[in-house]
Amino acid sequence: MTRDPAETGPAPHIERGLAVPMCDGAVLRADLWLPCPAPAGPLPVLICRTPYGRSADPDEQRFARTAVARGYAVLMQDVRGRHDSEGDFEPHVHEGRDGFDSIEWAAAQGWCDGRAGTFGLSYPGCAQWLAALEAPPHLLALAPAMSYARLREAIRYGGVFDADWVRWAYLSMAPERRRRHGLPGPQTEAEAWDEWQRQGEDAFLGHLPLAEVADLRHTAPFFGQWLAQPQHSPWWDFGDVAERLGVVTAAVLNLDGWLDDACGPKGAIANHLGLCAARAEEPEPRSRLILGPWGHGIPAVTGQRAPGGRDFGPQAFLDYDALVLDFMDRHVRGLNDAQDQTPRVCYFVMGENRWREADTWPPHTRELCLHLHAAAENGAGENGAGETGGLSGEPPAQAQESGFVNDPARPVREISAWTQGPADQRALLEMERGRLLAFETGPLPENLYVVGNIRAELCVSLDAPDADLCLLVQDVAPDGAAYALMDPRAGALRLSSTGGPLAPGEVRRVSISTLLTANTFLKGHRIRLVVCASWHPALARNLQSGEDEAFSSASRPARITLHHGPQHQSRLLLPIAAAGTLSTAKG
Template identity: 35%
Template sequence: MTLTHCAMKALIFSFLLSFLAIPLVAQPQAWNIQREVVRIPMRDGVSLEAILYKPAGKGRFPAIVYRTPYGKDEYDGYAMFPLAAAKEGFAVFLVDVRGRFGSEGEFRAYHQERPDGYDLIEWVGKQPYVNGRVGTYGGSYPGIVQWLALSEAPEALKAAAPDMTPINSHYFYYFGGAFSMPWLDWFMPFIVPDLRKKANDTSGPWHDGEAYDDWVKERESWYKHRPLSDMPLLKKYAPYYYDWLSHPDKSDWWDFASVEKDFGKMQAPALLLSGWYDAAYGPLGAIQAFQEMKTKAATAMARENTTLILGPWNHTSITVRKTNFGEVDFGPSAGFDFDRVLIDWFTIHLKKEEAPMPDPVSVFVMGANEWKTFSDWPVPNIESTTFYLAAGADNKSGKLVLQLSKKAKTMSYTFDPNNPVYDKSFEKSYPFDQREIEAREDVLVFTSEVLEEDIEVVGLVEAALEVSSSAKDTDFHIVLCDVYPDGKSINLSGLDAGYLRMRYREGLERQVLMEPEKVYPISIDNMATANLFKAGHRIRLYITSSSFPHYDPNPNTGTNIATEANLIPAVNKVHVGGKNASKLILPTVKK
């Protein structure tokens, strides 16, 4: 079902609300609201500080909770949602998580968020001005804390809206087995300054704006610092960072921030949102969470009312005016009034016990630049279309073809981790012309013929490759692009998606080194997108071995990566045609 010109409120909620007589909580002088600061006790005696907005006058209202490590006061300085929601009859709590800003205790990223989330939500639900029904919202860290609270099943929690978050903490830290470098960009400007302030430490800035400016000046050198485990920046204020480095394999150790095993406990439905250019864990987390909630959640309400929205956005706040990202204008339909959608979502689930939902999956198809709704994910009416990788006129450029070539060929490049592929959009991914990257000597490019008819792709993209290397360990990275008639090559996801560290080719739970020059089949399928490749365009896949500074470049030594200081080149090969048939598998919409 195509909805080209409808606003997203209509797409998800207007039909429903027009037919449901939802009784609103009494709102005396509805535009009058009040603000106060409250303290919320935790089970161990620590108290969290919160800003509360609620309707003025007497009444019992549904509550909405936002928990953040970034400072409730800063959020309160610009966010419109808390005031808008209060004017529509909600009590809204903006809470500093444990150990941050106005809240007591020690901050240790994610470790205390399960019990604190439970205690906070139950306390809020029992306040005399709350009707016992609580919702939560927020993205990234404020989204992850919602999953952790959902896993504790507080009775008062009736709806959640975790956006742009993972559900598996291991791939939050080690995507495809490679360590995520942006944790430095998180700690240094956004976490460490307030910790310095609390310690009365004048060795650096106390405010994130100043800290960010300082960090930008020096971050490039720290990205290149080796060994990773010897990097001194976080020894004092985030020593657990080094614990992360010492646990590269997926294991129960990572359960402190993971909810993969917990969906059977979750009782409240979730509104899940991410973007095709969000950090790679975002769309994958939303998709996986939707599938898990639909099949495993503890209540019919949660299973039947969880909703998935995937748009053209990156890791950002979303408004109706945000339609242009990077070098692509996605048109007026791409705009999205997320605040309005949230209010409608909480109106349904906090002011009325049950409400049947329309199609639960909404996807923005790039290229067509329109929204479509579906009954499920993977979306119905999808088939796999295979493009085989074939050799071209030289060792660097190849073809994407529908018929397998019987002629086997090896295409190779030298990957030097001292000179990795650099993503200029690394802070917040966006679409841009990839031809400068594609021109590098360490990038193989495979392009289809000009399309005679449209091809619509919606879902997970997979590259099933046959590869070898001169090294015992190396990385492979794929990028899917839409090549326009004028030649520009636009990436269809962030450049942190589509990544694999070879020692984890058999699974993230254990490391298996390569035998140099042996050919290995691998699958890289941690990339999601939706795009209409129009007639006259071409499909392109490029393959390389780094995406910096998203991930630490593989040293190619086969040693412990966290403690390795030496980075050596490797000759990496992709085998095409014949029995070693590398291929690109696209989820295409049947015509």
């Protein structure tokens, strides 16, 4: 195997702790990476702004070495209020203006030739978008991997608070604030992790009210703000990227995974489509969209993370560094190469395990409607649970009901869609018997290509003021292995967010249209829809009392009923592509 030139060439020269002044007087600290020996002249710069420590992430450090070997300067910066940078850390709030100031400061330095790009994944990806919305004149390209189109949609999914922010706040953010302000408690991430393990995750993720978890009121004050602001509050407007893409002037590489946090692929698609629409009069929109079969993080993209569960083959993985740097070469340095002919959209189809390409998203599809049938009509399923309803092209001839009881004190426990690889969720039906519903087709007579937005339309009633829904769409193999096609949070919905609390006896039609995927259901496989009302600890628990779990702890069980039949049709709508219309990616 050929070694990366960044590993075999001379080590880069690193100037540590540079002072980067912001327009309000705050000084942020950064490390500057330059080639060694010193280059003959100034270089284009690639910038990464992170809250996790500018020298902490090995993937970012490897990328910096590779970029320097290719002829770039690299600036790694701690965002405001983190590590060596001054100010108070308020997640996402300052990244627009601070990003603008940092890009323009770098472009004016003697070591820079005035051309800048940005890179990074997750929070550093989001920080790129917020800076790009300020339209810094020297920013020519950005590569925001696994970010969002709207911050509000990363905090709540369908109105349901993402409880994983508790983990992020306590483990990744709080120790730094304790050190800065002399607060008691774990002072490092390692100490915080030890305390997390000592108490057990339910002491944090299972605590009610959420606003009183651990000491986050003092060590992560933003957490209380997030809980207090409803999803549609104007407070979140600053984090709405998709609505303001017309002001972005730089080229954009949108990179995400089908099994990433649900806001990720949704955001990448929305931002790419928004850029294409905003630049419709331009000869080329300068936006690429790449969607792979990955969870969150660069190791998932490159295959460094040990695979497990569903096997997509080695072709599923990409060279992240080369991909981003090729894009920067084209749009920052102006080098003409093979990317001139690269399609705008490249996506991996799971199941057939093949990359496909297109000039638009989604590709042309037809809609397949599968109606939900109650288990009594369908008979016992073949998954061992004996409570499986049917999915059929024909609606039930008579009115039917399917129901289950959800108790917030005993929520459905998550089986992640991705741990070290795509996870087999076959145990879910047996583990959570009686607390969820499942509907599935019979074995498919031929391959079925599902590409785009799966939609679910459900007719629901409750015996309580409120409840959540969480939907999982699974590909079930003949041996019983069941793999989710997307992050389960993509199927979350708080019913009260669709028109207020449900009245007694009310049957409400709700729609969930955020189930994004590209998957070939192979001949002999089944399509399964799982419906539950909790997914703990990934999603906050609805108390089902009408009270907010952020500020209350009193909960009650609720019976959730799905209605099927001529009057109330509950159904799953699949975007089906003809195999002959899908273009295979080259190379």
